[in-house]
Amino acid sequence: MARSKKGRQTRERLFTTALALFREHGFEATTMRDIANGAGMALGSAYHYFPSKVAMVTAYYDQTLDADEERADAAIAAHESLPERLSAFLHAKLRALEPDQRMLSDVFKYTADKTSAAGVFNEDNREIRARAVAVFERLCDTGELKGHALELMPTLLWSTHMAVMLYFVHDDSPRQDRTHALIDGGVEALGPFIALAKTPLLTPMLDHIQKTLSDAGLLKS
Amino acid sequence: MARSKKGRQTRERLFTTALALFREHGFEATTMRDIANGAGMALGSAYHYFPSKVAMVTAYYDQTLDADEERADAAIAAHESLPERLSAFLHAKLRALEPDQRMLSDVFKYTADKTSAAGVFNEDNREIRARAVAVFERLCDTGELKGHALELMPTLLWSTHMAVMLYFVHDDSPRQDRTHALIDGGVEALGPFIALAKTPLLTPMLDHIQKTLSDAGLLKS
DNA sequence: CGCATTTATTGAACGCGTTCGATAAATGGT
DNA sequence: ACCATTTATCGAACGCGTTCAATAAATGCG
Numbered sequence: 001m002a003r004s005k006k007g008r009q010t011r012e013r014l015f016t017t018a019l020a021l022f023r024e025h026g027f028e029a030t031t032m033r034d035i036a037n038g039a040g041m042a043l044g045s046a047y048h049y050f051p052s053k054v055a056m057v058t059a060y061y062d063q064t065l066d067a068d069e070e071r072a073d074a075a076i077a078a079h080e081s082l083p084e085r086l087s088a089f090l091h092a093k094l095r096a097l098e099p100d101q102r103m104l105s106d107v108f109k110y111t112a113d114k115t116s117a118a119g120v121f122n123e124d125n126r127e128i129r130a131r132a133v134a135v136f137e138r139l140c141d142t143g144e145l146k147g148h149a150l151e152l153m154p155t156l157l158w159s160t161h162m163a164v165m166l167y168f169v170h171d172d173s174p175r176q177d178r179t180h181a182l183i184d185g186g187v188e189a190l191g192p193f194i195a196l197a198k199t200p201l202l203t204p205m206l207d208h209i210q211k212t213l214s215d216a217g218l219l220k221s
Numbered sequence: 222m223a224r225s226k227k228g229r230q231t232r233e234r235l236f237t238t239a240l241a242l243f244r245e246h247g248f249e250a251t252t253m254r255d256i257a258n259g260a261g262m263a264l265g266s267a268y269h270y271f272p273s274k275v276a277m278v279t280a281y282y283d284q285t286l287d288a289d290e291e292r293a294d295a296a297i298a299a300h301e302s303l304p305e306r307l308s309a310f311l312h313a314k315l316r317a318l319e320p321d322q323r324m325l326s327d328v329f330k331y332t333a334d335k336t337s338a339a340g341v342f343n344e345d346n347r348e349i350r351a352r353a354v355a356v357f358e359r360l361c362d363t364g365e366l367k368g369h370a371l372e373l374m375p376t377l378l379w380s381t382h383m384a385v386m387l388y389f390v391h392d393d394s395p396r397q398d399r400t401h402a403l404i405d406g407g408v409e410a411l412g413p414f415i416a417l418a419k420t421p422l423l424t425p426m427l428d429h430i431q432k433t434l435s436d437a438g439l440l441k442s
Numbered sequence: 443c444g445c446a447t448t449t450a451t452t453g454a455a456c457g458c459g460t461t462c463g464a465t466a467a468a469t470g471g472t
Numbered sequence: 473a474c475c476a477t478t479t480a481t482c483g484a485a486c487g488c489g490t491t492c493a494a495t496a497a498a499t500g501c502g
Contacts, residue, residue, distance in 0.1 A: 006449095045451050185433025185437070188433075196423075264483075265460095272460095
């Protein structure tokens, strides 16, 4: 699909049309017939470029991940400490996704679906998942954490970040103030945690958790 | 729907048929036409008793919750400490849900869908959610925890339990051994945590987390 | 250029969950 | 026992995502 130059253009046009309609009317309310129509082609043709409707969302996720990496770069350049970096990264991401909130609230459910093209646990999305965790690995690389705490933190933060996203897509407070407050609260708890992780108090516990999650295949590698 | 005596019987027959088919062929592979047919009625009649296909899953969740409460009773009667209670409860639940794993793996995605009848965050399921958290409240009522730690723990455990369920439905290891191992690992980390929570070391951090989550409306009440 | 192969495009058709208006059966009050 | 109202049952129809066989257009190679 989309192997020729014209093909790539058509695919691009289709994707742009789809995204615009998703943003305007939501994912579920937008029909494949609407999308094909809006892009000036027949229904069947759309399936030449995307194997399914949700596959378009996967493409959107890919795009969002590019933006995430840039936001991480900016946060790393601007801040030395993990809490500050996290705060900057998450607030920036949320602000950027503000126009997409409605479409995301429709679409978030596919995340938990292993068979969906937009599912985080879909084998086809292994690379996307790895890149997403890698973003948090880089944010964590401040020298504050060591050993198993450092191994755990990226995956932990990624999971929490997914939970925050779930909260975000359903947050109807003005400008999503509640989600921003949730982030602030969570980030503030991180400082004391890092301080504790430096003492030997938490070490045995963190070692054990690291081993358990690692055995379960939930940590990278 | 199902207001007369015969009506209740028909509804029961429909539900039993649906559940049997879900367990045998999975949720997605089972058609409303299959269900109606198997229960000896026309397609349209099924919708007189359940407003949608997933609504049948909600009824199943309700049933599972009854069983959860009984399992909690048993765990509380048999064990004094939170880790032991949790371990007993979770292992028992997993063993009981073993035959439903396939259907649950189809169905888990609706959990994150706020508009789905089977969604945890659906307003219509507020009571189900409250009952689910209440199970963990009772498990936590051992005297080991106090203050904000005691307020946090039930919701924390419920969330983790949901994550474990997500792991479970996709666990293809024999007899879901990996999920059971994950539970054991998680429960073992709980003892050290409780010990720490008794010292004043964690108190400020837990207080802060409690306030943040409470402000976000994520804690009970 | 000519031609085989690949890529692009089409619209009808399918299966699904769901909706709907019509009709039959059961119920309850007098 | 009668009739008004509620409950139950039916099957056709709708809208959706998706599939498919057919055809057109573009491409690349000798």
